[in-house]
Amino acid sequence: MKSPGDRVIPVLYGASYSVYTRICLSTFGMKAVPFRFEALDVFAGDGPARARLAGHPFGKIPILHHGDLTLYETLAITRYIDDRFEGPPLQPDDAAGRARMNQFISIVDTQVYPVLVWGLYVPKSEGRKPKPGTLGKGRAVLAALETLAGPEWLCGARPTLADAYLAACMDYIIDSAAGNDMASHAPRLMNWWQRAQALEPKA
Ligand SMILES: N[C@@H](CCC(=O)N[C@@H](CS)C(=O)NCC(=O)O)C(=O)O
Structure with missing residues (x-):
């Protein structure tokens, strides 16, 4: 149900470094919905307790x-x-388009976030080597995304939640070992990224 007269401002709890928070921030931006942001650093000592308290x-x-x-x-x-x-609607109207969007989202949840962000970017940012085999897995994930990506937005002629999901990971991907050669190995994704950067939250 949509109600344009709704006066209750949604409140988002999260952190600007957090991929999943950024996806929500982009979604608010893409819909042009006003919201309030409450910073919650989940990696601070009291972070998990505060998150539990927030629900x-x-x-x-x-x-x-x-x-x-x-x-x-x-x-x-x-x-x-x-x-x-x-x-603007952020989910495709047709069954195939929705399935493709859900596929991208699932790949971000199960591959991009654990393999490229936590498996490659985080160890690099902490001066550690990734676990053996992770770079190969990360490259395979990027190759799959490159094959699936549409020529304009990931799932067609307008941005969807799939774009918000992947865009939130891109800075981390590009700064990982698998991101070095993306221009030659994933030109379609890099072309998409030129457009998709505009979806990213300003905060
Ligand atoms: N499945 C959750 C994942 C949320 C998630 O992993 N958030 C991260 C920050 S991006 C977090 O809170 N990490 C702290 C932890 O796992 O202890 C979602 O879709 O919201």
Whole structure:
């Protein structure tokens, strides 16, 4: 249900470094929905406790409050924002387009985030070597994304939640060992990234 007259401002709890928080921030931006941001550093000593207090039973971010509703899990939050508020639709209309969007989102959750962000970027940023085999896995993930990406946006002629998901990871991907040769190995993704940077939150 959409109600343009809704006066209740949604509140997002999260951190600007967090991939999943950034996906929600981009979604608000793409819908042009006003919201309030409450900074919650989940890696601070009291972070997980604060996240639990804000409504996340696993002590993670992001968390959305909207009126009486408390939501966690980024897919639930972003679909809620898209379904609940006026603004450009962020999910394709057709079954095949929606399936493709869900496929991208699932790949980000199960491959990009664990392999490219935590498996490659984080060890590099801490001066550690990645686990053996991780670079090969990361390259395979990028090759799959390169094959799936549409020529304009990931799932067609307009941006969807899939674009918000992948865009939130791109700075980390590019700064990882698998990101070095993306211009030659993933030109379509790099071309997409030129456009998709505009979706990224300013904060
Ligand atoms: N499946 C969750 C993942 C959320 C998540 O992993 N958030 C990270 C920050 S990007 C976090 O809170 N990490 C802290 C931890 O795992 O202890 C979602 O979609 O929201």
